């Protein structure tokens with residue numbers, strides 16, 4: 001390691017230690033955190049199962065930056081390049097449409113064997129896998145409804161797909177020796193104001209009960225459900241609203257997925273986590289960045305990211321939280337997007353771990369809000385960057401922006417030659 005990195009680290013460490021902060025303990029904890037990196041940033045959410053299908057479900061990718069992955073092998077190579085620039089050992093979050101198979105197989109007939117390529121690779125790379133049924137970009141989701149569709153035959157198709165997804169996830173968990181989080185998100189909703197808000201929710205509740213009917217050990221698979229306020233084409237009503245899934249997950253022992261882009265523009269998920277975890281067991285995060293009406297921008301070091309990290313650290317919630325990412329930006333280098341979003345998420349957790357939480361809580365309890373504010377503000381300019389640099393160097397990944405040169409080289413040598 002470069003001497004200047006160690007020197008800056010030692011100086012910074014002294015400053016934190018004056019406040020009783022255990023810097024080495026924080027770095028050990030940070031090294032254990034697994035971020036679930038979403039595969040769909042690598043190919044603009046197209047997948048490999050039905051190459052001709054348009055992206056649907058009220059989500060959209062804009063931009064045509066060259067070099068998106070076109071095959072499972074390309075996607076895996078791109079992920080390997082991203083992970084070489086991100087400290088720690090993580091997970092990859094797959095959608096069903098990323099099956100690695102030459103067979104013509106529909107979503108309801110998918111089996112673990114269609115994902116063998118992914119599992120073998122994950123094992124070899126020391127990565128975990130998470131999973132998602134893909135309830136969009138399919139003819140049977142054309143009119144915007146899946147699990148809550150009024151037609152029982154269409155509902156059946158999606159129920160079978162979600163059941164198949166849980167079996168695939170269970171096989172991931174068994175083979176890789178760590179649980180796979182299976183997240184159900186459906187786009188179902190109305191563009192214009194519905195007359196009957198209740199019936200689609202009744203259908204969704206019944207369909208989900210069927211999906212989850214088979215007991216699968218949480219050692220292998222953890223079920224999560226993800227709400228949304230609105231999507232493109234479902235502006236007026238979404239069946240799987242936050243309240244729907246709060247009730248559903250609480251009564252069924254499921255995890256709730258909080259996507260930071262799925263709420264009103266001024267509503268933050270950081271303020272929801274402590275409430276949920278008082279009553280529910282586990283949560284899944286989709287760390288994203290909403291911008292005006294759109295929900296899926298690359299995660300930056302903004303106030304909400306830091307507040308999410310603070311909530312997890314201050315409330316001791318990390319052990320019950322699965323941290324996933326969810327953004328898709330087609331206007332920049334696909335690998336850089338992963339690296340920026342994942343490094344920022346980890347860096348925000350480090351910043352939160354380097355705050356004098358015990359002291360701040362004491363001040364708050366004593367009603368000394370002046371000191372609380374003063375300390376929180378001063379800590380914003382404490383030298384966490386020096387601790388982060390040391391962490392990156394110790395983990396064998398590039399320090400500061402040095403990773404960008406590797407991405408540019410990969411772009412020139414690998415991405416630019418893709419058609």
Ligand SMILES: C[C@H](O)[C@H](O)[C@@H](O)C(=O)CO
Nearest residue numbers: 040059132185259286326
């Ligand atoms: C592709 C993902 O499953 C999707 O982004 C979902 O998680 C979501 O957030 C939809 O808005």
Ligand SMILES: [Mn+2]
Nearest residue numbers: 226259286326
């Ligand atoms: Mn999401």
